[in-house]
Amino acid sequence: MEEEIGYDQAVEVAHLNKSYGSGKNKLKVLDNMQMRVATGAIYGLLGPSGCGKTTLLRCIIGRLSWESGTIVTLGKKPGTIGHPVPGSSVGYMPQELALFQDFTISETLSYFGRLHKMTSKRVKERMTFLLDFLHLPDKGRLIRQLSGGQQRRTSFAIALLQEPQLLILDEPTVGVDPLLRQRIWEHLLDIAHSSNITIIITTHYVEEARQAHMVGLMRNGRLLAECSPEELIEKHNLPTLEDVFLELCERDQIGDIEQNEGCAGISTQVCYHDWFVISINQINFKSREARELRQQQAKRLKKFFFPSASNVLALFIKNLTILRRQIGFLLFEFMLPAMQIVMFCLCIGRDPFNLNVAVVNNETCHPPPVPLIPFAASCAFLQHIDSHYINDFQHRYNEARESVESGDNWGVISIGSNFTQDLMIRITFFMATGLTAMSFVLERKQGLLDRSFVAGVTNMEVMIGHISTQFLVMLVQVSLLLVFAIAVFHVVAEGSLVLVVLLTLFQGLVGMALGLLISTICIEETSAIQCALGSVYPNMLLSGIIWPLESMPMNLRYVSYCLPMTYAAEAMRCILARGWGLTYMPVWRGFLMSIGWGWILMALSAIALAIRKF
Numbered sequence: 001m002e003e004e005i006g007y008d009q010a011v012e013v014a015h016l017n018k019s020y021g022s023g024k025n026k027l028k029v030l031d032n033m034q035m036r037v038a039t040g041a042i043y044g045l046l047g048p049s050g051c052g053k054t055t056l057l058r059c060i061i062g063r064l065s066w067e068s069g070t071i072v073t074l075g076k077k078p079g080t081i082g083h084p085v086p087g088s089s090v091g092y093m094p095q096e097l098a099l100f101q102d103f104t105i106s107e108t109l110s111y112f113g114r115l116h117k118m119t120s121k122r123v124k125e126r127m128t129f130l131l132d133f134l135h136l137p138d139k140g141r142l143i144r145q146l147s148g149g150q151q152r153r154t155s156f157a158i159a160l161l162q163e164p165q166l167l168i169l170d171e172p173t174v175g176v177d178p179l180l181r182q183r184i185w186e187h188l189l190d191i192a193h194s195s196n197i198t199i200i201i202t203t204h205y206v207e208e209a210r211q212a213h214m215v216g217l218m219r220n221g222r223l224l225a226e227c228s229p230e231e232l233i234e235k236h237n238l239p240t241l242e243d244v245f246l247e248l249c250e251r252d253q254i255g256d257i258e259q260n261e262g263c264a265g266i267s268t269q270v271c272y273h274d275w276f277v278i279s280i281n282q283i284n285f286k287s288r289e290a291r292e293l294r295q296q297q298a299k300r301l302k303k304f305f306f307p308s309a310s311n312v313l314a315l316f317i318k319n320l321t322i323l324r325r326q327i328g329f330l331l332f333e334f335m336l337p338a339m340q341i342v343m344f345c346l347c348i349g350r351d352p353f354n355l356n357v358a359v360v361n362n363e364t365c366h367p368p369p370v371p372l373i374p375f376a377a378s379c380a381f382l383q384h385i386d387s388h389y390i391n392d393f394q395h396r397y398n399e400a401r402e403s404v405e406s407g408d409n410w411g412v413i414s415i416g417s418n419f420t421q422d423l424m425i426r427i428t429f430f431m432a433t434g435l436t437a438m439s440f441v442l443e444r445k446q447g448l449l450d451r452s453f454v455a456g457v458t459n460m461e462v463m464i465g466h467i468s469t470q471f472l473v474m475l476v477q478v479s480l481l482l483v484f485a486i487a488v489f490h491v492v493a494e495g496s497l498v499l500v501v502l503l504t505l506f507q508g509l510v511g512m513a514l515g516l517l518i519s520t521i522c523i524e525e526t527s528a529i530q531c532a533l534g535s536v537y538p539n540m541l542l543s544g545i546i547w548p549l550e551s552m553p554m555n556l557r558y559v560s561y562c563l564p565m566t567y568a569a570e571a572m573r574c575i576l577a578r579g580w581g582l583t584y585m586p587v588w589r590g591f592l593m594s595i596g597w598g599w600i601l602m603a604l605s606a607i608a609l610a611i612r613k614f
């Protein structure tokens with residue numbers, strides 16, 4: 001049974017050290033940082049720009065890891081599995097807007113309400129209150145149509161939505177008029193008092209922090225003072241908090257901060273209150289941590305394999321809403337693969353000029369007028385060629401080659417027996433890669449991904465959310481592709497259509513998983529696009545789709561066998577041209593490779609997501 005620890009301090013930070021980068025580029029941002037926030041208090045975190053406030057807040061909510069020191073948020077280390085931090089116990093308003101520009105206010109709040117597992121009735125109630133309280137316009141208005149101040153207030157509304165135990169507000173009053181700013185502070189004081197909600201707030205308007213119960217003054221990643229505003233002002237005998245702040249900064253610059261008697265060993269002015277009855281050192285976290293480690297690993301694995309259905313549903317609906325808002329682009333996406341196959345089947349019929357070449361066709365052409373003849377794209381190609389220009393149709397490769405050697409022809413066109421079938425695998429794979437390659441990039445840049453993570457979403461849930469939405473798009477794409485290829489152009493299809501559809505979908509999923517990996521690794525849109533294109537061409541060249549594997553150097557051939565498309569393309573040829581089923585090795589091997597690659601790429605994406613901690 002888990003040990004329940006009551007906490008008088010909602011947040012305790014002790015000896016925290018945190019750096020960004022490594023080696024020569026290492027930047028120490030938090031330096032032996034200390035902080036204690038009593039439950040039900042409003043804590044104003046003040047400090048010059050770049051002193052590490054946001055970094056500290058992100059550590060407190062479990063979005064950043066640190067090198068050494070301890071953080072206890074609402075009784076446990078943030079990020080502990082089963083602990084709702086990050087999750088519903090914390091409301092976070094980041095500095096950046098972090099809003100879906102194409103969502104309405106209502107859709108935005110509903111999305112976060114679903115993540116926090118609120119009933120739709122409760123979401124409606126809170127929405128009505130927040131719209132009125134924050135002077136927001138009609139809930140049907142798109143975020144992009146709101147003014148800067150209105151957008152910030154919407155962002156604030158998200159943080160307040162589920163009435164969390166802990167509110168972390170990173171500069172919530174920037175761009176808010178003084179009247180509304182005062183209302184916000186009154187509301188914060190009210191919820192802290194009536195609901196025992198703890199609030200940590202950063203602000204550059206130092207004077208407004210006088211309304212907080214406690215203020216922490218930071219500089220260069222260290223805490224200079226932690227006191228109630230009145231005590232600080234009284235102690236320094238200065239008229240304003242801002243003056244105290246300036247004086248402390250100046251004294252810190254010349255190394256003249258007094259050591260507080262009650263706080264030996266910490267070069268910080270700290271005022272003790274009745275709230276601070278538990279010292280972080282009194283709790284034996286080390287022994288508890290060791291005991292919990294094994295349980296945590298088991299829980300982490302469970303959470304990885306059994307994601308929350310309601311979170312996945314919330315992400316799915318969110319992604320669908322994004323797609324709905326881009327309906328033109330969505331239609332284009334639906335049609336693109338079908339257009340590619342149509343163009344391919346139509347355009348190859350154009351007359352080339354002055355080509356005196358021998359043609360060897362290994363695909364089977366049926367003479368008209370056989371009804372519903374299976375279509376081989378190569379046959380259409382040959383039928384459309386004016387025999388005046390390409391007039392030497394050989395049937396055997398050696399004969400064709402000899403005709404070139406003897407000077408009768410200047411070249412040989414040899415059409416492989418798999419010319420048309422491979423196309424479907426190729427188009428599906430690359431389209432799917434394109435579908436997901438940008439999934440995280442934009443959301444991450446706008447801080448949206450981070451906000452979902454703070455609301456308790458896991459990496460796996462985000463990935464499943466994206467894959468399930470894009471899978472819908474891919475279903476439409478594959479249906480259109482197969483209709484055009486098989487029903488309209490009669491591409492040879494001797495085998496089971498179910499296997500064809502399944503293999504195409506599996507290949508699409510592998511392409512999507514590759515796209516996800518790309519979008520996890522790349523920070524900018526341009527690098528994601530280049531990465532997607534860069535992975536497409538080697539894949540295409542090496543997988544034997546453009547040129548036969550047999551013509552490759554032996555070592556390269558082994559590389560080719562390991563690629564996701566090689567065996568799948570072979571399996572597709574065997575199903576379509578030979579009518580083989582799953583009992584044949586080349587067919588099941590193609591399926592097995594597709595499934596294996598899908599899992600490998602998904603796992604790599606999950607690992608990359610976990611390491612990057614967006």
Ligand SMILES: Nc1ncnc2c1ncn2[C@@H]1O[C@H](COP(=O)(O)OP(=O)(O)OP(=O)(O)O)[C@@H](O)[C@H]1O
Pocket residue numbers: 020021027029047048049050051052053054055056095
């Ligand atoms: N992801 C990052 N990689 C490298 N350096 C970073 C990163 N994020 C922040 N920093 C650096 O860490 C330092 C502290 O940044 P942080 O955002 O925590 O400061 P802040 O006190 O919140 O500043 P502000 O008040 O301007 O928001 C800055 O020097 C910043 O450049």
